[in-house]
Amino acid sequence: MFITFEGPEGAGKSTQVRRLADALRLDGHKILVTHEPGGTRIGESIRSLLLTPDRDHPLAPRAEVLLFAAARAQLVNKLIAPALAHGTIVLCDRFSDSTIAYQVGGRGLPFDPVRQIVSFAVAGLQPDLTFLLDLDVGEGLSRKQGSKADRMESEDRSFHQRVRESYAELAAREPDRVVVLDARRSADELATTIHALVVSRLEVDRSTAKTSPSLRQDGRVARAPGTREEETRPS
Numbered sequence: 001m002f003i004t005f006e007g008p009e010g011a012g013k014s015t016q017v018r019r020l021a022d023a024l025r026l027d028g029h030k031i032l033v034t035h036e037p038g039g040t041r042i043g044e045s046i047r048s049l050l051l052t053p054d055r056d057h058p059l060a061p062r063a064e065v066l067l068f069a070a071a072r073a074q075l076v077n078k079l080i081a082p083a084l085a086h087g088t089i090v091l092c093d094r095f096s097d098s099t100i101a102y103q104v105g106g107r108g109l110p111f112d113p114v115r116q117i118v119s120f121a122v123a124g125l126q127p128d129l130t131f132l133l134d135l136d137v138g139e140g141l142s143r144k145q146g147s148k149a150d151r152m153e154s155e156d157r158s159f160h161q162r163v164r165e166s167y168a169e170l171a172a173r174e175p176d177r178v179v180v181l182d183a184r185r186s187a188d189e190l191a192t193t194i195h196a197l198v199v200s201r202l203e204v205d206r207s208t209a210k211t212s213p214s215l216r217q218d219g220r221v222a223r224a225p226g227t228r229e230e231e232t233r234p235s
């Protein structure tokens with residue numbers, strides 16, 4: 001199962017990823033925790049290009065979207081797809097929805113080409129479940145006061161407002177995948193809700209014999225996306 005956490009700055013994504021990983025490990029599950037952009041050596045190099053503020057060399061929005069996509073492609077290929085293929089539960093702090101929210105909503109890039117870039121980068125991989133922690137922009141940014149703002153966090157309030165709205169729209173488009181949570185609730189309450197929901201999804205998967213999600217009806221093992229270049233060949 002592939003679970004992602006989304007939401008604006010300071011909403012509590014990293015906190016909840018940690019809490020869920022701890023809870024699921026206690027339940028006896030194998031867990032991989034990762035984050036975006038980064039998670040791989042190449043991805044972390046791209047991360048520093050993306051998040052380190054550099055007023056002298058502003059990053060063009062189209063370059064930005066491609067760098068995020070490149071880091072994600074590396075992460076899916078090297079870490080996420082192999083882990084899923086081994087039955088590990090993968091928790092990712094931000095994923096494709098961030099690109100729609102920040103680069104389409106925030107920056108104003110056109111939706112269709114960005115969606116295609118995102119889909120190409122991840123070879124079609126979609127989270128099974130996404131927790132969207134929704135929080136007022138000012139509240140989120142004030143939670144982060146004290147730590148140095150990165151390049152995205154330094155954007156103005158209207159940018160972050162558009163990001164929040166874009167998240168709300170994508171959640172409305174995919175209500176089965178995206179669970180919207182009020183991030184003003186306490187971290188403990190949120191952790192309990194999130195854990196309970198994941199446990200119930202795991203139960204459903206088990207009862208519908210989806211414990212081996214890579215096993216297809218014809219009995220052949222479907223390859224996880226992004227693990228081989230041959231995946232685009234007709235089979």
Ligand SMILES: Nc1ncnc2c1ncn2[C@@H]1O[C@H](COP(=O)(O)OP(=O)(O)O)[C@@H](O)[C@H]1O
Pocket residue numbers: 007008009010011012013014015016143144183184185186187188190
């Ligand atoms: N539910 C919550 N209520 C209040 N503060 C929170 C909550 N969750 C996290 N925080 C605090 O807010 C700050 C940002 O949390 P973090 O998990 O880093 O957010 P994100 O990863 O979404 O930017 C941290 O100082 C964290 O302790």
Ligand SMILES: [Mg+2]
Pocket residue numbers: 013014015093
């Ligand atoms: Mg974080």
